[in-house]
Amino acid sequence: MYKLILKMAWKNSFTRPARTLLVITMIAVSMSMMLAIQGLYDGMVKNMVDKNKRSDSGDVSLYAKDYRVEKDIKYIIKDAVKMKEDIEKLEGVEAVVLRVMADGLLSTARKSSFASVYGIDLKAEEEFGEFSGFLKEGEINLDKRGAVIGIELAKTLKVGIGSKLVFSTQDTLGNINSIALKIKAIVQTTNILLDSNAIFVDIALLHKFLGTSPLDATQIAVMGEDKNLVKLLKAKYSNLDVKSFLELQPMIKQMQEMMVIFNSITFFIVMSVVFIGIFGVVYVSILDRIREFGIVLGIGMQYKYIKAQIFLESVIVGLLGYISGALLGAILLVYLRDYGLDLSSFSDALEMWGYEAIITGTIKVSYFTTTFVAILAASVLSVLIPIRKIKKLNPIDVIKAEK
Amino acid sequence: MFNFALKNILFYKGRSITTFILTFVSAMLFVVFVSWQDGSHNSMLENSLKIYTGAIEIYHKDYRDVGGNEYLIRDAKSITDKLLHVKGIEAFTTRYETYGLLSSKEHSGASMIAGIEPDKEKLLSSIAQALREGEFLDETNGNCLYMGSGLVKKLKLHVGDEVSFVGGASDDSFAADIFKVCGTFKTGSFEFDSSASFVNRSYFDELMYAKNMASYITIKVENLDDVDRVNSEIIKILDDENLESLTWKTLMKTMVEAMEVDNIFGYISLSLFLVVIFFVIMIYGFINVSSRIKEFGVLKCIGLSKQNIFLLLFYEIFILSSAAFVIAVPLASYICYYYSINPIVIEGIAEMYKDYGIVSDEIPFNFDMYTISWNIGLIYLLNFLSILYPYMYINSFGPIEASRHV
Numbered sequence: 121m122y123k124l125i126l127k128m129a130w131k132n133s134f135t136r137p138a139r140t141l142l143v144i145t146m147i148a149v150s151m152s153m154m155l156a157i158q159g160l161y162d163g164m165v166k167n168m169v170d171k172n173k174r175s176d177s178g179d180v181s182l183y184a185k186d187y188r189v190e191k192d193i194k195y196i197i198k199d200a201v202k203m204k205e206d207i208e209k210l211e212g213v214e215a216v217v218l219r220v221m222a223d224g225l226l227s228t229a230r231k232s233s234f235a236s237v238y239g240i241d242l243k244a245e246e247e248f249g250e251f252s253g254f255l256k257e258g259e260i261n262l263d264k265r266g267a268v269i270g271i272e273l274a275k276t277l278k279v280g281i282g283s284k285l286v287f288s289t290q291d292t293l294g295n296i297n298s299i300a301l302k303i304k305a306i307v308q309t310t311n312i313l314l315d316s317n318a319i320f321v322d323i324a325l326l327h328k329f330l331g332t333s334p335l336d337a338t339q340i341a342v343m344g345e346d347k348n349l350v351k352l353l354k355a356k357y358s359n360l361d362v363k364s365f366l367e368l369q370p371m372i373k374q375m376q377e378m379m380v381i382f383n384s385i386t387f388f389i390v391m392s393v394v395f396i397g398i399f400g401v402v403y404v405s406i407l408d409r410i411r412e413f414g415i416v417l418g419i420g421m422q423y424k425y426i427k428a429q430i431f432l433e434s435v436i437v438g439l440l441g442y443i444s445g446a447l448l449g450a451i452l453l454v455y456l457r458d459y460g461l462d463l464s465s466f467s468d469a470l471e472m473w474g475y476e477a478i479i480t481g482t483i484k485v486s487y488f489t490t491t492f493v494a495i496l497a498a499s500v501l502s503v504l505i506p507i508r509k510i511k512k513l514n515p516i517d518v519i520k521a522e523k
Numbered sequence: 524m525f526n527f528a529l530k531n532i533l534f535y536k537g538r539s540i541t542t543f544i545l546t547f548v549s550a551m552l553f554v555v556f557v558s559w560q561d562g563s564h565n566s567m568l569e570n571s572l573k574i575y576t577g578a579i580e581i582y583h584k585d586y587r588d589v590g591g592n593e594y595l596i597r598d599a600k601s602i603t604d605k606l607l608h609v610k611g612i613e614a615f616t617t618r619y620e621t622y623g624l625l626s627s628k629e630h631s632g633a634s635m636i637a638g639i640e641p642d643k644e645k646l647l648s649s650i651a652q653a654l655r656e657g658e659f660l661d662e663t664n665g666n667c668l669y670m671g672s673g674l675v676k677k678l679k680l681h682v683g684d685e686v687s688f689v690g691g692a693s694d695d696s697f698a699a700d701i702f703k704v705c706g707t708f709k710t711g712s713f714e715f716d717s718s719a720s721f722v723n724r725s726y727f728d729e730l731m732y733a734k735n736m737a738s739y740i741t742i743k744v745e746n747l748d749d750v751d752r753v754n755s756e757i758i759k760i761l762d763d764e765n766l767e768s769l770t771w772k773t774l775m776k777t778m779v780e781a782m783e784v785d786n787i788f789g790y791i792s793l794s795l796f797l798v799v800i801f802f803v804i805m806i807y808g809f810i811n812v813s814s815r816i817k818e819f820g821v822l823k824c825i826g827l828s829k830q831n832i833f834l835l836l837f838y839e840i841f842i843l844s845s846a847a848f849v850i851a852v853p854l855a856s857y858i859c860y861y862y863s864i865n866p867i868v869i870e871g872i873a874e875m876y877k878d879y880g881i882v883s884d885e886i887p888f889n890f891d892m893y894t895i896s897w898n899i900g901l902i903y904l905l906n907f908l909s910i911l912y913p914y915m916y917i918n919s920f921g922p923i924e925a926s927r928h929v
Contacts, residue, residue: 138916142809146802153795160791191677192630225624225633230591232622234633234718278590288624290631296624296689386792390799396541397803403537404810463787469780 125425129432136405140437143401147394147441148448151491154390155449158383159481160456165379166482168310168474169365169372174249175309177368178217178341180350183361187338193222193292193330197360200337207353212346215248217241218337220326224289226277226319233276236317237287239326248343251307257281258305262322266304271471272316274306281305287319292331299329312474391494399502402434406506413510414517426510430503438499445495446488456481524831528838538811539843542804546847546906549800553793554855554898555888560789562863562889564782570883571778572771573649574710575719577615577741578750579757581768586738592693595619596766599737605760606742611753613745616643617737619727623690623698625668625720627678634674635719636688637738638727647743650708650721657682657706664723667705673717675707682706693733700730711873711883797905805909808840812913819917820925829918836910844906848899856895862888 133140173179182203187195197203204216219240226235242262245251252260256271258281269279279285281303288298301321309315327334342353350364366373406413413426460480463470467477532539572578581602586594596602599617606615619638624631641660645651650669651659660669668686680686684704692698702722709716728734744753750770757768772779812819819832866887873884917925 136813139806139810139813142802142806142912146799146806149802150795150799153798157792157795161788223632225622227622228590230589232633234622234635278588288633290626294629296626296631382792386795389796393545393796393799393803396545397799397806400537400541400803400807400810404814408814463784466780466784468777469782469784472777473781473784 122428125429126432129429129436132405132409132429133433133436136408139401139405140440143397143437144441144444146397147438147495148444150390150394151442151445151495152448152452154386155445155487155491156452156456156481157386158487159453159483160461160479161379161382162484163456163481164475164479165372165375167476167480168375171254171310172369172372173343173365175251175254175311175314176341177363177365178215178248178343179345179365180342180353181363181365181368182340182342182353182357183338183363185359185361188361188363191221191223193220193332193338196220196332196336196338197340198333199335200340201335203357204337204340207340207342210344210349210352212349213342213344215244215343217244217248217341218323219339219341220323220330220332220336221338222289222326222330224287226273227286227288228277228279228283231277233273234317235273235287235319236313237289237326238314238318238320239323240320241323248341254307254309256306256308258303260305260307262304262320262325265299265301265321265325267301268305268307268320269303270315270318271306271308273319274303276316279303285319289330291329297329299325308471308476310474310476312472315471315474387490387494391498394495395498395502398434398438398498399505401437402430402502403506405433406430406510410510410513414513417513418516423511427507430507430510431500434499434503435496438495442492442495445491449487450483453481453483453487457483524834525838528835528842531835531839532842535811538807541807542840542843542906543847545800545804546844546902547851549797549905550848550851550899550902551855552796553902554851554895555858556789556793557894557898558855558859558863558888558890559886560786561891561894562859562866562887564785565889566866566883566885566887567782568771568775568778570711571775572747574653574712574715575648575650576771576774577647578744578747578771579742579754579768580774581740581742581757581761581766582738584765584767592691592695595693595733596737596739597735599735599740602740602761602766606740606757609753609756609760611745611749611756613743614643614646615740615742616640616647617724617740619693619724619731619733619736620738621690621731623688625674625678625702626687626689627680627684630678632674632677633718634670636668636690636727637719637721638724638731638733639721640724644721647741649710653708653710655707655709657704659706659708660721660723662723662725664705665726666700666702666722667726668702668720668722669706669708670704670720671716671718672707672709673713674720675704677717680704690731692731693736696732698730698732797902801905801909804906805912808836808909809913809916812836812917816917816920816925817927820920820922820927823922824926832917833910833914836914837907840906840910844903848902852895852899856890856892859888859895860890863890 182197184195184197200218204218207213207216217240219238221236221238223234223236226233242251242260260268262268267285274280283303285301285303286298287301288296291297301319324334342349350362354362416426417423457480460478462478464477470477583594583596603615603617606612617640620635622633622635625634639660641662655672660667670680678686682704686702686704687699688702689697689699744750754768754770761768866885868884869886870884
């Protein structure tokens, strides 16, 4: 019996093909647009999170107490090299780097700007966050007082590869020291602070320049996605300021939360409107066939079979819409993931805000599963009222009634 | 035809109510969203203009692109004399900016130090109003330094403390002095407050060997909408190819671009809602006409032309849309107006997004009738477009075929 009902539902779904195709198109277009927008926005945030972790904090960062407030090299982590070795042995730790940072004045012969000098170990940074992946221009090489500069800072100072710069700051003894540097590479980390303020030099050179011990560091960044890692490090190094990525980046945390809220609201509104669309079509389709339903009830067909048929009709239309939307959405998402949205004509603005000129999207299975559930629910719910109308039918009256 | 359309609207209540509600929702959503988006952007620009950047600034060519002392304005007075004759200028002043290291007893930090004319500066920027402690500069001040609150905090200074300065003078020689902190300010701009400090120009000129020189001349116009006209007049009156006069649109090009990008993403998001609503309105319109095919067939038989059918559908959607707008427009306008004078306050948003140039927790809406008009115009257009497919569908039937349609 149910095989027959399925067959009838399928045929009835296309009794009015234009109407059905319109609903399928509506679901497909709205769903694919929604998936593409979600993928694009999630991709923006994911890209930002990924690059911020790789270029700066990792999943957890350790600082000396008060360092983050005072930004003074006197608040330095003593014996950081030994600590790094200990942390590397912990379960779930993927990579650890040491960094030294100092604020100062970076000058060319013509221009000056505030800058933060970062002492880094290139090899360790490569393992930690694939530092070479941030390269925009030049060659990453910190030998012979070579330096790597953030893209926005390079723009501010109007410098390029080979330009010479002088960085001045206060050393550990309180003296103002200056060091001449040569730009070897320009990087874009999409970390707004690094891109607009940072100049990277070899960590050994910076230790010597600042007068700090080569065993110390201002930051220990740890990469490792183990959820217990933060707790473990906080317990183990209670004398230090241990912060997780999201504690260090409350703005990104807020952006993630806002994205979830935005996506949920969008999802709810779009699905509500889709529901109204399906409901309208199903309702009219039932009104059109009210005599037909009266007749089949009159010749003894049970109400439950009619109900099943209507449910199936709605689900068939919903599913066809879903399949079309999922296909179209998948094509858009793959395109956005592989080629991205090219906003090169706004590159200055995007770089200023820590985004790349080409914004790539991301694909999550959950986009398709949640939409599937929602469309299925919308299809099923949209027939509840029309079904109640059929339940109240008196077959004789309906057959007698004029169409 | 109009009365006929009105009767149809009243007869097919389900379709009418759905179209009315969806049009109302899309109009409200569109107008309020655009107002919020434009308002927050305008606020960012206005705050930036209020703090320090002028509506128009005059530079020596290449000062902004190349920089360096050879691109300083050498005879500032001759330019300011000419500016006195330009209509539409409210105030102007010269600034001499340099970068140097400021040191307290234990701490040092880089700073942008600007020599300013205190009395004129009060008319042009909000740095005087941003006073937190001590006092703003006046024309009699000597070695007084007016510092950003972030910078003061970083150097652990207080009003009355001494601070040493080392930098480069206009002739490329070293310049050094001991200043006294006379006042501190907080504009809300994180970067500005943690890096800028100001000195009375007459004193600073002696130190920097910069008499009658300027990094640039900044200008406030009487009406910001006239900025292009005033700028054209300035360029004409200056008549010097070594000088460039730039409006805020160029000076803040990156910020303007950033807002355009933000607008793009906003409109992408909004288009999703509008497209879905458009489809549903079209579907309901289509369902409606497909259930009236027989009626249209009879009407065609008695002489109703294609043009009349189009007019009928047009009147139906026009009446329904207009009815929705009659409620949506005043309501949305009131919301926009209310929040333009009573901005939404989101505590902590300025702190959170300080790196993005957000200086205030207030998010004002933009109340602009022109914007509201084009928003409504677009929804009208979408609704009119939604009748095209139903119209084509009806016309695919001949009069006899339609009148026999079941």
